[in-house]
Amino acid sequence: MKKYSVITISEGAAGMKSQIEGLASLIxxxxxxxxxxxxxxxxxxxxxxxxSKSFIINNINDFKIIKPTVLISCGKKSVKASIALxxxxxxIFNIHIQDPKTSYNKFDLIVAPKHDNLNFYNTISTDFALHNIKFNTNKNxxxxxxxxIIGGKTKNFQFSKITQEKIYQDIKNLSKKHFVQIIPSRRTPKSLIKKIxxxxxxxxxxxxNSNNPQEYGNFISTSAANIVTWESISMISECVSSGVGTFIYSFEKGSIPSKYKLFHKDLINKGYIKNFNYNIKPFKVSIGNELQHLKNKILNKIEQSPIFNV
Incomplete structure (x- = not known):
């Protein structure tokens, strides 16, 4: 087994940090x-x-890389920073998470969702988005x-007033049969939170406080079921990873990109998620084998790299 350090880099956004930390902790x-x-x-x-030059990184002096290092990046600004480093x-064995959109051959490994449809010699496809959420496996x-779990506006979804009202009414109806823990995200419209x-x-x-990974992980891993709005691949991935059955909540169906359709269809066919309806029947899932398979693939790539044969 080769010895190496692991460094993660990102632009500081929580979603990107979650993915790089998720991969780093996996390996x-x-x-x-x-x-x-x-x-x-x-x-x-x-x-x-x-x-792809080091002068693009203002804090280049923060990087003291002497021994063999696995460098994990995520986010468009970190693409060229990774190559520069x-x-x-x-x-450095550099791994980029998600489609870098450019310079594919400048990475030792690219880990990207299956729906990105990357088929290069240095890519590994995943069914889910990686994350750093820790789950409570001991609690009943x-x-x-x-x-x-409520997402919000994206470049594809407006999250209109009609959508917000429908979500509110559906939560209200669900609460007649179940205790409902309402978990908004950073993108959730303030108008909807105010109404609730x-x-x-x-x-x-x-x-x-969904920015607290531990508490958020406790919630989604100890409930009877998780309902999550379907525009967020990362939130769906987190819920599926918890082992608790996940129901995706659809809205603004005319706006859904084809890659989201492929993502949803794939997970539904594998039994990982179901479409939302009022008759919630809890179910369990496990992706432990898939994570182990991904880990083995990545470690094999690292082991085979000539970078560390010095």
Whole structure:
């Protein structure tokens, strides 16, 4: 087994950090995270126009890479930063999470969702988005609680007032049979949260601290079921990983991109998720074998790399 350090880099966004930390913890017991500080004049350029040079990284001195290192990146700004660091230090095995959109051959490994349809010699496809959520496997399941996890506006979904009202009414109807833990995200419209607060739904609770991975993990792994809005591949992945049955909540169906359709269809066919309906019947899933298979694939790539044969 080769010995190496693991460093993760990102632009600081919570979703990106969750993915790089999820992969880092899958392949190593210890890793260091460094938040990238990209040159102000370059960071808003399209990734294809950003040079792969170390001067694009304002905090380049934070990187002290002496021994063989696995460098894990996620996010468009970190694409060229990863390549720049590899060019500078040489003894780096660089892994990028998601489609980098450019310079595919400059990465030792790209780990991307299956629906991105990347078929290069250096890519590994995953069914789910990686994450850093830790789950409570010891606590008894709460067979009376259902989590309703709400996303928000994206470039494909408007999350309109009609959508918000439908979500509110559906939570209200669910609360007649179940205790509903309402979990908004950073993207959830403030108007919907305000409505939930102002028009209290009996037999429910509004939890607004989903930035706490441990507490959030406890909620989604100890409930009877998780309902999650279907525009968030990461939230769906987190819920499926918890082992608790996941129901995807559809809305604005005319706006859904084809890659989301493929993602949903694949997970439904594998029995990992179901479409939402009022007659919730809890079920369990396990993706332990898939994670172990992914881990083995990544470690094999690292072991075979000539970078560390020095």
């Amino acid at each position: 190593s017991d210890h890793y260091i995270n460094i938040d990238l500080k990209i040159n102000f004049f370059l960071k808003n350029l399209p990734v294809q126009l950003i040079p 590899k060019n500078k230090f040489k003894n 399941k709460n067979n009376k609680t259902i989590n309703f 607060k102002s028009n209290k739904i009996n037999n429910s609770n509004l939890y607004e």
